[in-house]
Amino acid sequence: MIRWFVVVFLALMLISWLTPALQKLGFGRLPGDLRFRLFGRDWQVPLTSTILLSLLCSLIAKYL
Template identity: 80%
Template sequence: MIRWFLVVFLALMLISWLTPVLRKLGFGKLPGDMRFKLFGRDWDVPLASTLLLSMLVSLIAKFL
């Protein structure tokens, strides 16, 4: 349980650090990606970008 908590925490930290770089590459700007402001903070829900990256990673894994 603690191991999964640590993995999720580290993944979220890594994603939050890389968000500015990913935005410059177009991550989060596809149709289906949502961005809204709640409690004075900007929230991104990149549904379409996540699906696209998942398909890309699965294709790479298939050919390796």
């Protein structure tokens, strides 16, 4: 249980660290990524970017 907590924590840290670099590459602004303003805050739901990154990770895992 503790191992999974550490893995999830490290994955979230890595994602938050790589988010600015991925946004410079265009991830988060692809067609299918939702952006809206609600209660004075900007919200983002990167559906297409998540699918593309998931496919990329699965391809890397399959061939390594």
